Amino acid sequence: MESNARIRAARWTDKDAVAALIADALYATPLGQWLVPATRRRVLADVLLIWVEHALFFGDVHITDDLTAAAVGFHRYRPIPPPANYRIRLADTAGGHAGRFDLLESRLSARQPTEPHYHLAVFAVHPDAQKAGRGAALLTHHRARIDRVDLPSWTTTFTDGQQLLARYGYTPRPAITLPDGPTLHPMRRNPPRGSSGVPINPSRTADNRWDLHA
Numbered sequence: 001m002e003s004n005a006r007i008r009a010a011r012w013t014d015k016d017a018v019a020a021l022i023a024d025a026l027y028a029t030p031l032g033q034w035l036v037p038a039t040r041r042r043v044l045a046d047v048l049l050i051w052v053e054h055a056l057f058f059g060d061v062h063i064t065d066d067l068t069a070a071a072v073g074f075h076r077y078r079p080i081p082p083p084a085n086y087r088i089r090l091a092d093t094a095g096g097h098a099g100r101f102d103l104l105e106s107r108l109s110a111r112q113p114t115e116p117h118y119h120l121a122v123f124a125v126h127p128d129a130q131k132a133g134r135g136a137a138l139l140t141h142h143r144a145r146i147d148r149v150d151l152p153s154w155t156t157t158f159t160d161g162q163q164l165l166a167r168y169g170y171t172p173r174p175a176i177t178l179p180d181g182p183t184l185h186p187m188r189r190n191p192p193r194g195s196s197g198v199p200i201n202p203s204r205t206a207d208n209r210w211d212l213h214a
Contacts (some may be wrong), residue, residue, distance in 0.1 A: 007141045010052075010061035010070070017051035018061060018070050025124040029158065030182035033113045035104065046093035047101060051121065054083040061117070062141060068129035069138050072122035077151065107176050111186050113154055116160050118146050120155035139168045145188070153189040162187065 010018055023045035026032040036043045055061050058081075059074035074080065083089065088100050113121070120142065127136045144154050157165055162172060162185050170187035177183045184214060 005064040005066060005069070005087075005137055007062055007064055007138060010056070010063045012056060014061075014063060015049060015052045015056065017067050018063060019045050019052050020155065021067055021070055021126055022048050022052075022072075022122055022124040024126055028127070031104075031158070031178075031184070034178060034181035035097050035100050036094075039073065040097070040211060043094055043097055043150060047089065047090065050083050050086065050089050050093070055121070059121075062138065064134055068127040069134040070122065070139050071120065071124075071142055073142075074119040074121055076119045077116040077181070107178060108156055108184070108186075111176060113152060113188070115152075118153040119136075120153055123155065123157070123161075124185070139164070139170075143168050150191045152191060155189075156184050156186045159183065159185060161185070191204070204206060 023041055026048075027036070027038060027041040027044050030045060032038075052061060055072045055074055059072070061070065061072050063070045090101060094101055108209075123135070123138070123142075125138075154174070155165065155170065162170075165187050166172075169189045169192075171189070173186040173188055175183050175185050
């Protein structure tokens with residue numbers, strides 16, 4: 001389904017709404033249930049806020065103008081630092097669930113590329129707005145942007161997200177099964193042949209962190 005939703009770059013004042021949107025999309029999924037109980041949606045929103053803020057400094061956040069869909073990405077063209085005071089903030093926000101977030105990060109980072117790449121960390125559509133073309137519109141916008149950069153793109157999705165991402169050039173990589181949890185699917189998109197994008201120094205390795213799709 002086509003969507004006429006306008007897509008724009010998120011502002012700092014949007015960060016709480018973006019984190020809440022992603023939490024709404026994530027908390028009822030198998031990954032959300034694995035990370036925290038369904039009754040603790042606030043924990044998801046608070047942890048996600050850390051990463052949304054970080055992306056506004058070291059990547060980009062794009063949203064539909066009605067704040068029903070969001071894409072959060074990191075420019076891993078060179079090493080980037082972790083979020084400020086991350087260990088303290090994670091312990092404060094996640095409490096006894098922090099170990100699950102740590103485990104998710106370690107499993108995902110072990111599979112991500114070490115060469116410079118664009119990291120599509122979060123791609124989410126609010127449950128009330130799904131099947132309305134907003135995800136496709138956001139991915140079309142995403143593809144147009146990363147095609148200007150001569151670098152691969154990396155993401156991780158759920159089983160039912162693979163087909164949509166494949167339509168935008170992503171190919172599957174070996175799956176990740178979390179202990180007593182869901183299976184996640186890393187996917188990679190290579191730059192198109194003949195790309196006229198600006199190359200980035202390939203000798204610089206990239207820092208890796210977790211990603212979520214909902």
